[in-house]
Amino acid sequence: MKALEEKILTCGTVAEGNVLKVNSFLNHQLDVAFLCEVGKEFYRLFKDDGVTKILTIEASGIGVSCLTAQYFGCNVVFAKKSKSSNISNDLYKAKSFSYTHGTENDVIVSKVFLNPGDRVLIIDDFLAHGSALAALIDLVEQAGATVVGAGIVIEKAYQQGGEEIRARGYRVESLARIASMSVEEGVRFV
């Protein structure tokens, strides 16, 4: 998505530690008009897939998921992160490791909100190592629902998460794919 690449070049900055800061439009301040355009692009890509629900994970995925869901006419479910969730018969649970924070979280969703008939589009702001996305796929499959694919705003394509998940047969559509980035040379796209 050309407009997204331009937005990243204009508004994003690369910080030490392999961090792309896109706080000004994606994960602290949310540029709502721009994220509607992102949502329209996800709709263009997945409109023929019978999506009944969008699944994302708190917190940064929620805004873009809600704006996208309008075009599909479906609801959003956001999985919650919990360091110490009680085991419950009412929850699906998967493990996710955050490389950013160095912590492992349980990712949980109430069973009533994912059903066997659901065709689920997973949306998230970033894909890098793929741990969060793998956990979300796990939750959908625990429910016996169908993963129609994943819509990712920004993929760090030089890390292995996206390729691993595509190799498992899932459709992953990333609107911007970063080939390399550094403080000195900035961002280069695939």
Add this chain to the structure above:
Amino acid sequence: MKALEEKILTCGTVAEGNVLKVNSFLNHQLDVAFLCEVGKEFYRLFKDDGVTKILTIEASGIGVSCLTAQYFGCNVVFAKKSKSSNISNDLYKAKSFSYTHGTENDVIVSKVFLNPGDRVLIIDDFLAHGSALAALIDLVEQAGATVVGAGIVIEKAYQQGGEEIRARGYRVESLARIASMSVEEGVRFV
């Protein structure tokens, strides 16, 4: 907002410990079409107030804030909760106590996203003791920006938060105001 009261009566349940569960449309699954109607109502209430930004707090406030922001044509900033944020010159910080979780959090926002010229509408899903709302007001005022008011989806009007904040001179518009609730008798509105 009559449709919201009906939604709460239809889809909400009262659980032990003074908990109103509205997971099916407001804070785990998000009923996007319904939350657009909530957003239109906030717009009707605040459309003449020159709103330049919506401020909310992660995670449950983000969805309704993004859907509302479309009507105002403005961006959303969500404050982040942090148990142990480093002191930084780049952040505004306030304290909030969660009665639900029994924890005190720092609530932080990057200084670059709140400016003295901003006219800020604060949006949140719930208002009870008012600790989160007071923290958000504090952040806006640290920035020298103007609080035009607060748009709350559900206020537990039998707790003191809303009245305390109104008594300080702020406009608080709650779309549903709960007078009382209990497992036995359900929800009654003001």
